[in-house]
Amino acid sequence: MPLPAFDTPLIFETGKDGRANRYLPAGPALESLLPKDALRDELPLPDNSELDVVRHFTRLSQKTFGIDTAFYPLGSCTMKYNPRINDAMANLPALRDAHPFAPDAAVQGALAVMWELERSLASLFGMAAFSLNPAAGAHAELAALLIAKAYFRRKGEPERNVVIVPDTAHGTNPASAAMVGFTVLSLKSDAQGRVDPDELRKVVGPRTAVCMMTNPNTLGLFEPRIHEVTDVVHEAGGLMYYDGANANALMGNTRPGDMGFDLMHLNLHKTFTIPHGGGGAGAGPVGVASHLIPFLPTPVVRAVDAAGNDAAGSGWRGSEELTFALDFDRPESIGPMRSFWSNFAHMVRALAYVYANGAEGLTTVSQLAVLNANYIRASIRDVIDIPYDEINRHEFVASAQSLKRETGVRALDIGKALLDRGYHAPTVYFPLIVPECLMIEPTETESKETLDGFIAALRDIVATAKTDPERILETPLNTAVRRIDETRAARQPDLRWRPA
Amino acid sequence: MYTPHTADDVDAMLRTIGVDTLDDLVRVPDAIALREPLHVAPALTEIEIAERFRGLAARTPASEYASFLGAGAYRHYIPPVVGSIAMRGEFLTSYTPYQAEVSQGYLQAIYEWQTYIALLTGLDVANASVYDGATALAEGVIMAVNATGCKGVLISRAIHPNYRAVLRTYAEGLELTVDELPYGADGRTDLATLETALAEQRYAAVVVQSPNFFGAIDALPAGVAAAIKATKTVVIGVVAEAMSLAALAAPASWGVDICVGEAQSFGNAIAYGGPHVGFMAATTEHLRRIPGRLVGKSVDADGKPAYVLTLQAREQHIRREKATSNICTNQAHCALCATIYLAAMGKTGLRDCAALNVARTAELRDRVAKVDGFAIKFAAPVFNEIVVQVPGRGADVLSGLEQRQILGGVALGRWYPELDDCILMTATELTTSAEIDRVASALSEIPARAAARV
Numbered sequence: 041m042p043l044p045a046f047d048t049p050l051i052f053e054t055g056k057d058g059r060a061n062r063y064l065p066a067g068p069a070l071e072s073l074l075p076k077d078a079l080r081d082e083l084p085l086p087d088n089s090e091l092d093v094v095r096h097f098t099r100l101s102q103k104t105f106g107i108d109t110a111f112y113p114l115g116s117c118t119m120k121y122n123p124r125i126n127d128a129m130a131n132l133p134a135l136r137d138a139h140p141f142a143p144d145a146a147v148q149g150a151l152a153v154m155w156e157l158e159r160s161l162a163s164l165f166g167m168a169a170f171s172l173n174p175a176a177g178a179h180a181e182l183a184a185l186l187i188a189k190a191y192f193r194r195k196g197e198p199e200r201n202v203v204i205v206p207d208t209a210h211g212t213n214p215a216s217a218a219m220v221g222f223t224v225l226s227l228k229s230d231a232q233g234r235v236d237p238d239e240l241r242k243v244v245g246p247r248t249a250v251c252m253m254t255n256p257n258t259l260g261l262f263e264p265r266i267h268e269v270t271d272v273v274h275e276a277g278g279l280m281y282y283d284g285a286n287a288n289a290l291m292g293n294t295r296p297g298d299m300g301f302d303l304m305h306l307n308l309h310k311t312f313t314i315p316h317g318g319g320g321a322g323a324g325p326v327g328v329a330s331h332l333i334p335f336l337p338t339p340v341v342r343a344v345d346a347a348g349n350d351a352a353g354s355g356w357r358g359s360e361e362l363t364f365a366l367d368f369d370r371p372e373s374i375g376p377m378r379s380f381w382s383n384f385a386h387m388v389r390a391l392a393y394v395y396a397n398g399a400e401g402l403t404t405v406s407q408l409a410v411l412n413a414n415y416i417r418a419s420i421r422d423v424i425d426i427p428y429d430e431i432n433r434h435e436f437v438a439s440a441q442s443l444k445r446e447t448g449v450r451a452l453d454i455g456k457a458l459l460d461r462g463y464h465a466p467t468v469y470f471p472l473i474v475p476e477c478l479m480i481e482p483t484e485t486e487s488k489e490t491l492d493g494f495i496a497a498l499r500d501i502v503a504t505a506k507t508d509p510e511r512i513l514e515t516p517l518n519t520a521v522r523r524i525d526e527t528r529a530a531r532q533p534d535l536r537w538r539p540a
Numbered sequence: 541m542y543t544p545h546t547a548d549d550v551d552a553m554l555r556t557i558g559v560d561t562l563d564d565l566v567r568v569p570d571a572i573a574l575r576e577p578l579h580v581a582p583a584l585t586e587i588e589i590a591e592r593f594r595g596l597a598a599r600t601p602a603s604e605y606a607s608f609l610g611a612g613a614y615r616h617y618i619p620p621v622v623g624s625i626a627m628r629g630e631f632l633t634s635y636t637p638y639q640a641e642v643s644q645g646y647l648q649a650i651y652e653w654q655t656y657i658a659l660l661t662g663l664d665v666a667n668a669s670v671y672d673g674a675t676a677l678a679e680g681v682i683m684a685v686n687a688t689g690c691k692g693v694l695i696s697r698a699i700h701p702n703y704r705a706v707l708r709t710y711a712e713g714l715e716l717t718v719d720e721l722p723y724g725a726d727g728r729t730d731l732a733t734l735e736t737a738l739a740e741q742r743y744a745a746v747v748v749q750s751p752n753f754f755g756a757i758d759a760l761p762a763g764v765a766a767a768i769k770a771t772k773t774v775v776i777g778v779v780a781e782a783m784s785l786a787a788l789a790a791p792a793s794w795g796v797d798i799c800v801g802e803a804q805s806f807g808n809a810i811a812y813g814g815p816h817v818g819f820m821a822a823t824t825e826h827l828r829r830i831p832g833r834l835v836g837k838s839v840d841a842d843g844k845p846a847y848v849l850t851l852q853a854r855e856q857h858i859r860r861e862k863a864t865s866n867i868c869t870n871q872a873h874c875a876l877c878a879t880i881y882l883a884a885m886g887k888t889g890l891r892d893c894a895a896l897n898v899a900r901t902a903e904l905r906d907r908v909a910k911v912d913g914f915a916i917k918f919a920a921p922v923f924n925e926i927v928v929q930v931p932g933r934g935a936d937v938l939s940g941l942e943q944r945q946i947l948g949g950v951a952l953g954r955w956y957p958e959l960d961d962c963i964l965m966t967a968t969e970l971t972t973s974a975e976i977d978r979v980a981s982a983l984s985e986i987p988a989r990a991a992a993r994v
Binding site: 048052055057058059066069077085088096098104106120121125128130135136137141142146149150152153160163177185186210221266290293309315316322324354378380382386388403406410415455467470523524534 | 654659793865868921
């Protein structure tokens with residue numbers, strides 16, 4: 041289904057001075073209230089009628105592809121359905137309008153949301169505690185590495201500053217390591233696309249701080265020897281970090297805590313159905329094993345029962361009888377990661393999703409995510425290379441390498457041809473170790489019929505590439521614009537409109 | 541579960557895969573199989589979920605109180621058009637526009653956001669957003685460190701305490717030294733020691749906030765920014781209340797190289813602290829050090845104007861450990877809300893709104909100053925916040941107001957021990973004269989009670 045191709049002028053190119061919407065009473069003259077040199081001379085913004093604003097952004101939305109538009113198999117991003125009840129709950133006025141500096145007594149319900157979610161996540165992933173503070177996955181990675189740094193400093197081992205990262209890792213892993221002054225050591229995957237504990241053993245040592253891994257890894261492959269990996273790192277005195285970007289593969293079936301991970305994060309916007317919103321806001325709780333709790337970012341939510349006892353147990357319990365407080369008094373904490381306590385509206389959404397599923401439902405979610413991914417793989421393996429052709433988890437990678445050799449059609453071109461057929465492209469050229477990589481993650485919310493349609497489209501693209509590659513190379517044709525000159529965008533940066 | 545699979549679907553799919561059962565498909569080694577039942581919130585129907593959250597909302601009465609809270613999160617009018625358009629599914633459920641051909645709408649909206657921020661700050665370029673005001677400050681400092689090679693930062697003590705705390709968190713990782721400039725008797729940053737400090741030549745940046753945490757307009761006086769830049773030090777301006785940009789001199793006009801801040805005030809709910817939306821703007825000189833996404837305008841294969849993510853060589857997915865930042869997910873949807881808000885309000889609406897904030901705050905100031913025992917602490921002109929000196933401890937006065945269902949402000953003693961008898965009060969266009977009367981009369985009853993307790 042093609043997206044509309046009409047041009048939409050910039051909002052700055054429309055409107056007329058004085059065409060104001062009457063939302064407010066007219067303001068007094070600022071010159072009567074503040075010294076003139078404190079004021080700005082002009083405010084060069086357009087005045088548009090509300091109808092024109094509505095049309096402008098409605099048209100922009102029509103030129104935007106979302107999960108609501110069609111199938112969005114963007115690997116590593118978990119583009120699953122975003123239930124509307126979540127948004128409705130986040131928009132309850134009391135939760136939407138609560139101020140972060142309101143006294144605890146006036147926001148007990150908001151604190152209960154945070155506590156109930158935190159307790160549920162801790163049980164689900166086998167961690168002693170989570171902090172809901174970080175704003176996104178990469179932000180949580182940074183928090184976790186700061187926790188590791190503080191931990192080793194307290195242990196009197198400040199020389200531990202090497203972070204081991206498999207070559208399949210997300211780019212944020214090494215980038216986060218650099219932000220805490222750690223050195224990155226990239227570990228080559230073995231022929232099966234996995235971390236080889238024996239290779240790992242050769243590189244760990246007294247400077248090893250953290251080994252960052254996903255499981256399943258970004259190839260969608262489970263690491264069955266994960267216990268050996270975590271043992272190697274622990275014996276060397278290091279910590280194991282679980283990148284939760286792929287948590288939708290195992291939620292409820294196996295737990296990072298039981299695999300031996302000391303630290304982890306979750307992308308609530310992936311696994312827990314928070315809308316991705318065009319690239320954010322996300323939410324990235326950071327979880328820790330018990331020995332790292334003192335270092336969690338501030339604040340944390342504390343709960344006490346009617347008898348005044350600390351209510352933190354092994355997981356969730358009803359919050360009706362509990363009293364909550366924000367705890368800032370944590371002397372070993374790494375400190376706050378952001379302005380306020382959490383991306384709270386997203387905590388509401390995530391908790392609503394937990395309620396919609398329960399433990400059993402969340403377990404089924406990850407099982408069906410794995411089913412959908414394997415079904416696509418098994419249905420296209422005869423027409424495109426599958427470099428690691430085995431049972432995968434929630435996602436898998438295909439490669440256009442031999443197709444490219446044969447026809448000149450690359451992974452990028454397959455992605456563009458899919459856009460023309462009404463599907464979003466998979467993630468392309470990641471992970472970096474697979475040439476001409478297409479990373480496909482369908483998620484569990486897609487029906488067999490949708491997957492069958494996608495499979496047919498992909499098979500048709502490959503068949504067309506073999507008979508008439510030009511028809512693939514010229515795609516997309518049905519989109520608002522055709523392929524874009526990215527070199528020009530970078531060489532002659534035009535990053536804003538300017539008044540004539 | 542939001543999963544559409546029928547039992548027949550599952551069987552057919554398993555057959556295609558060549559596996560007998562779902563359990564076979566997801567099997568893990570025994571050593572890491574689940575050992576204990578999971579304790580998570582129980583499964584509920586949608587009706588029950590709504591009921592449960594209504595209960596939680598009922599335990600969150602804060603927003604029903606008269607509120608003079610601000611301090612980095614501001615209560616402003618949000619026209620319904622903002623939510624109505626922003627919640628369109630195409631916007632809500634898209635991701636980072638990697639496939640530009642099917643993301644032209646969102647890309648254009650971000651380009652418009654970048655333009656709005658550039659116009660409001662007076663700077664050349666702005667990025668597609670950062671997490672919030674505090675992390676925007678930390679990212680701005682990282683840019684200055686990369687630009688200068690210096691690892692010291694000189695930061696005003698009148699900057700939001702949470703922002704300073706976050707900078708210290710980041711500074712532990714980056715091994716930066718953070719030194720503070722004091723505030724003066726009028727509530728503005730005291731620049732007396734600046735020259736001596738800069739002579740040490742170890743500072744990457746001087747950071748001030750305007751309006752500062754005390755509400756005071758704290759733009760650098762003429763000539764100061766030039767003097768700072770003469771020592772090859774970057775001038776960073778922080779704006780925690782974006783609404784002020786509609787009224788006050790643009791940060792670029794008082795010499796800021798990098799402007800960072802918080803744009804929650806533009807059409808985003810307070811939402812108990814997030815998500816909010818950090819912004820970042822800079823001069824062209826710093827363009828390639830800007831973190832995060834940037835949208836640029838180019839042309840497509842037919843020569844038609846087209847928008848695309850650009851200058852990605854700065855970013856983590858390309859540069860990995862050499863990237864300018866680790867940021868990946870940003871606050872795109874909050875930035876979209878801000879863009880729709882700015883478009884709907886327009887120049888006229890924004891100007892009126894900013895002027896009303898100043899006027900209501902002046903009204904609050906005048907009323908509170910007349911209450912026996914209360915005084916306005918600082919003389920500097922303010923935007924929409926004032927520091928009020930109270931009889932006794934600020935925290936006690938606020939507790940007294942809370943009992944009257946008034947959220948009177950923020951006690952400053954927790955960050956500034958010397959201001960333990962002060963509270964920070966905020967008024968916006970939503971603050972009514974009736975609320976100002978109510979808080980003033982409540983305050984007039986409190987001193988006696990506080991004194992009685994002593």
